[in-house]
Amino acid sequence: MTPEPAPAEHAQTEASWAKHSQPQGKGTFGLLLDYVYRDKPLLVKTLLLLLLATAADVAGPLLAKVFIDDYLLAGFLPPWPVAGLALAYIGTQLAAAWLRYQQTLRFTDMALAAVLDIRQQVFTHVQRLPMTFFDRAMTGQLVSRITNDTEAIKDLYVQFLSVVLTNVVLLVGIIIAMALLNVQLMLVALLLLPAVMGMIYLYQKLSGRAVADSRQLRSDINATLGESIAGMTVLQACGLQQHSAERFEQLNRRYYRARMRTINIGAALLRPAIDLLSVLVLFGILKVFGWQLVNGVAEIGVLYAFLNFMGRFTEPLAEITQRFNLYQQAMVAGDRVYQLMQQPQQHYGNTGNTIAHGALAFERVDFGYRAGQPVFEQLDLDIPAGAFIGVVGHTGSGKSTLLNLLLGFYPVDGGRITVDGQPLTGYRQQALRQGIGLVPQEPFILAGSIYDNIDMGRKLPREQIENAARQAHLLETINALEHGFDTRLGERGSRLSTGQRQQLVIARALAAAPRILLLDEATANVDSETEQVVQQALKALHGKVTLIVVAHRLSTISEADRILVMAHGELVESGSHRQLMALPEGRYQAMYRLQQQARRVALAEQPDR
Template sequence: MIERHKHLLVPLPQGAVFKRLLSYAKPHWKWLIIAFLLLVGGTGAQILGPILIKVFIDDYLTPRIFELQPLLWLGIGYLVLYFSSAGMNFAQSLMFQKIALRIIQQLRIDVFAKVERLGLSFFDQFPTGGLVSRITNDTEQVKELYVSVMAIFVQNIVFLVGVFVAMFALNVQLAIFCLVLLPAIIIIMQLYRRYSSKYYSVMSEKLSQLNARLNESIQGMTIIQVFRQERRMNRDFQKTNEEHNDAHFKSIKLDGLLLRPAVDFISIMALVLVLSYFGITSLNSPVEIGVLYAFVNYLDRFFEPVNQMMQRLSLFQQAMISAGRVFRLMDHDELAPVKQGNQSPRITEGVIEFRGVTFSYDGKQDVLKNINFKVNEGETLALVGHTGSGKSSIINLLMRFYAIKKGEILIDGVPIEKYEDEELRSKLGLVLQDPFLFVGDIAYNIRLYDDTITDKEVKEAAEFVHAHPFINRLPKGYESSVGERGSTFSSGQRQLISFARTMARKPKVLVLDEATANVDTETETVIQAALEKMRRGRTTIAIAHRLSTIKDADQILVLHQGEIVERGTHQELLAANGLYHKMYLLQQGAEKLDEIAEEAALES
């Protein structure tokens, strides 16, 4: 990961994470109170059960008093307590689970909304698979905290308090002895939290790296197979997977040592303490069998919830680590540039102007240096230059994907940062070199969630860019399915659909990022015709790969190492006999070679 994103790997303090997780429960406080009251009622009913049995043993069974009416009331009371406890515990458990699911649903919405607001500079440098892991795997772990841990913890803590209250009611001295057990249990919990957090942090990070590697490998599978890199990729994946497995195994060993075995040992010592107390007491005075039964029963009930909580400590630790990773992402401040000021200007003419713009992605090396140009309404500006010369960076700044550090970009004389996102995005139509299509159908990809665009307008946009003929030939027409990234269509067809998507919104400014670079000559003819219609009456800024396609541009800027080294029309630049002239001659020679190769192929 890039150095400036290393802080995303640093764990947050667990106290702060837990407090923040609890804040998500505030909107549900009324239902939480009702669930808590039901929990207290159900727990109280459970605790009173052994008291009734103690009364039965000491007051009726031991003295052999078997009066029907009192025994009947004791039996009815025990059954009422049992069924009341079962009913209230079911209701409170259902309510806690429902609240937990709503909380995690809101958390996922919040983290995804934050990701959508992050700037492209973040996505340029953060692995996609790692990001997906935080939104899916980590939030799933947090869900387990609410669903499987917190509800159980609350329920068992209330139950433990009730057990101690009942113990003090039966025998104060012995109950005080049993309180000595609590520090030992707390020490075990703290030891577990201290060591397990290290292992779970490594597990989460390695799982994130696995997802990142999987995402990269699947997307680049063609290259992997072409260059026969399957074994190397498998070794790299296996190494990361082994590191994840090692951390997981260490956590399992820790679970085996500090969870159930340690608590079982303490429970045995507690039982020995109670039996020893009653045994010693019986030497001097009679022991009530009912009290002995109740104490042993309460001890058993005391350690069962302790065991449940200890077994869920592993889930708690995983959830806290995952929640910290999620909150780190939500706190990341590398946001996309937004509007500044209170004005709400409108783009009416589409006049674009760059004034002394200098820009750097990493804050160290400038990729654009003192860029100055102006494009009037309806004119076409072409950007040419070798790879890395800064062409795409100009487009990225114009679309406000990145913030400007030095200089100014004006649209209709207004600084670009003064425009609302909606105004800027609706008036600037962008067509990329590699068009992105979403899973759905063709009409959906042209409309793209904009319900104001009617079916008629979808068809008109497709006809406008000459996409209608090939769409109409498909069995289902505009309802034809589109696979992931449009893999079922050719590059030219995907480009035409992206043209239609742009034109359906009737932009005032058209931005083309090498729109014909990846298409064949025949398809390029169709696309050039579409581009000609699209540019008519619109301000256009186009990155040109083939210089023959920009001969009619009103102005051409030649970029080299982030600077404008030449500017003028096609004929003026050729006459200048500079860099543009050399590039043109090279392309002309390459195109002639391509034509000869095509003719030879046809003859053969």
């Protein structure tokens, strides 16, 4: 079993993640740049559609200006030129709408494809992280980063980059059109830009912390929900529902307050402020136009075009500023994903060796989960191929740590572990997982079929699956089910008993024909009948594979070739069952007699039948 991190370490991890969750931006853009340029033809096509849509949009007011000044005010309305202007105006507006539709589709395509790849990449990366990371990580927070945060990155594409790029190009087109009509009025309109940039800067400064807090609190809510649902039996058994509800309410209220802070800041600085500034700028345009009109240097059509352009000029600015709320959230989410991607992966060797025999050796191994708290110091151990080794000891003695090191879950601090004479660190991941099978104390069962649970996506031959079930003494149970191997087990294998689930996990481990089989207290939570089934399976495998069995019930390993007695990370006794029982005042002898006495008391207390 993996050691539980101390609460302080959980808090330290969360604080570290929260620190990385500040809207730095570098990580997010570094994560996204590859995807922006991934499909260059699509990007070029999207930008071309954007330019054409902007040109068609800007052409409308210019055509209206020509009609007003050259025809309407002059009282000269020839049918064909006027009809041509009308058709051109309608055509440009229809073309602008169609081009923007096509451009939006392509931007969305780019966004969804990018998020698809990012989410897959993040999940693949998480699966390759070392166990030291999962010792301190919380499941709900990881799920939130892989789902909610990657979804927020999609908003950065669709709701922010698309809108901002579209409106920036539109603004540039409008400014150019304004300059062609009247440079002085255009300069007055440009006063709106620095004012808006100041509002955006102020919004980022005021809302950044609140947005980061809201993203972190959402992860905390997911983590709390996952923890509470998974431990619902304990919560109800201990009467902790009210305490759990109060804890969740506190998180919920903190999230509510953080979200309200961002909403209040956005409500004050985004759309209302832009509307006020646009009215002031429009007043300035009318004042300058009036001065020009008095001096005879202005045309009514220019005023119409400018009023039209100002409406279109203000709207893109308002759109951009309103999207900065999404931008803040997306940048925080992107940085959170980026920081997760920066976690170092588990490294394996690159030799082409496979585990052929299963001989194991610990050579002066030092190891500790935390600095300054060693579990093993100078541990030496030699296990020949095909041996049946039992490992016993009290809680915290290092039994499960021994298995974790053999599985390569943690790197040793000193010395080395060898398999068939080769360093464990030199084997490829595939060689380790094929050569070493694990039967954990708590069986992990998928909601799929029995066949799927034994195969686990390895695409093993049917004959090999059936043989593994036979070795685990589970084949008879499977054949008695209505759909045999295709029987669906439900969540956590609810259709099987505790003992049958343990047999299923043993069959899963045996299906790949490993040369080394590790059992981590596989009989701790099963009845005596299932324990006998496990013992029969171990006897059948004895001599064929190397067996290392961590056992709480000493009767499970009484037939072992050698029993290792661990205490505080040290090997204090070693020998067969008979040899250890012969030791005067030995630890194993005391443990065995205590269990036997407890068993006799339990039998005596059972009612007569």
